Amino acid sequence: MRKKIVAGNWKMNKNLDEAKELIKGLKKEVKKLKLKDDTRVIIAPSFINLRAAVNRTKKSKIEVAAQNVHQEKRGAFTGEVSVDMLESVGVKTAILGHSERRTYFGETDELLAEKVNTVLGKGLEAIFCFGELLEDRKSNSHFKVVEDQIKKALFHLDKTSFTNVVLAYEPVWAIGTGETASPEQAQEMHAFIRNLFVKEYGEDVANSISILYGGSVKPNNAKEIFSKPDVDGGLIGGASLKVDDFTQIIKAI
Ligand code: PEP
DSSP states (O other): OOOEEEEEEOOSOOOHHHHHHHHHHHHHHHHHHTOOTTEEEEEEOOGGGHHHHHHHTTTSSEEEEESOOOSSSSSSOTTOOOHHHHHHTTOOEEEEOOHHHHHHSOOOHHHHHHHHHHHHHTTOEEEEEEOOOHHHHHTTOHHHHHHHHHHHHHTTSOGGGGGGEEEEEOOGGGTTSSOOOOHHHHHHHHHHHHHHHHHHHOHHHHHHSOEEEESSOOTTTHHHHHTSTTOOEEEESGGGSSHHHHHHHHHHO
């Protein structure tokens, strides 16, 4: 059945020494947890620290993801990183469509559809992020917004592609704000999302795709959020930067 996943998005934090230190601490704690095969732990350091992260997590349960990748395979795109480059340093997963990429770097659903194709085309996995703004929720259009984001970026894919897709519902109003969706709000949206997949692709795909919740998940609220039946884990920002906090969240899964 579907995997439980705790993924840490480090964003633009941790230089090389700090990244090594955090990985060292996490490795020690994760080893002690003796996690089962149905549970995955992923960290997403910045591009420049990916290679070190891959090398240092080789014999551990911790997997390494990129926070973004370019949609083109190669070429004159100064400052960008390709899927081939990720693969060549041993990275198998890329986060796509994080709200900070959408907001500060103008990433649209159409562009994200291209990125999804490039990532899956290379045989890598995508953690696809989406979620509504506060005004969408206030105007009660959050379901429609989420549905559009998913349809535009993912629903051109065939059934089999979804073995390499993880979904991350991240209400923008809850990211880095200390404000969390209530476990009931998370469950309501996750069930809605799963039902979109039932309608488009059938029960098999819907029941095998992991849907993570992201938005101010902390050690003190993780357990309750993760206890909801359609919440398969979390994408964690701030609380993934400290060994203790991230370990507590992994324990909660
Ligand atoms: C995120 O950036 O994906 C996130 C969920 O951040 P935070 O946990 O800090 O809200």
